[in-house]
Amino acid sequence: MTDTPRESVWTHQIDDVLSQIMREASICQVKMMDPGVIEAVLKNNDSVCGHQNPLAFKKLREALMMGFMVREKAYDVLGPIEAQALxxxxxxxxxQRMEHH
Known part of the structure; x- marks a missing residue:
């Protein structure tokens, strides 16, 4: 699938946020794909960390919240179907990246 110029801006923004989430999750040893983990991070519950690193956990939480904001903006600009596909x-x-780490 090739992104339109409008979509590629969003792909880049969302990809940047996901890269930061991956980096911080890796430092904290948080299994982001496990059920309930994202919700726990958003609630500032660091019990999901395999390794305690308060600064990295704070950055992880901020990146997650940023991801949701970018997602909302993408829905507004692209429309729900295009945004969800992206x-x-x-x-x-x-x-795929997480499986290769």
Missing amino acids: IDTIRERLR
């Missing part, structure tokens, strides 16, 4: 594509890329 997010699904990026989520799949993230999953």
Whole structure:
């Protein structure tokens, strides 16, 4: 699937946020794909960390919140169907990257 210029801006922004989420999750040893983990991070519950690193956890939480804000803006600009397709594509890329680490 080739992104339109409008979509590529969002792909880049969302991809940047996901890269930061991956980096911080790796430092904290947080298994982001496990059920309930994202919700725990958003609630500032660091019990999901395999390794305690308060600064990295704070950055992880901020990146997650930023991801949701970018997602909302993408929905407004692209419309729900295009935005969800873009997010699904990026989520799949993230999953693949995590499996290779």
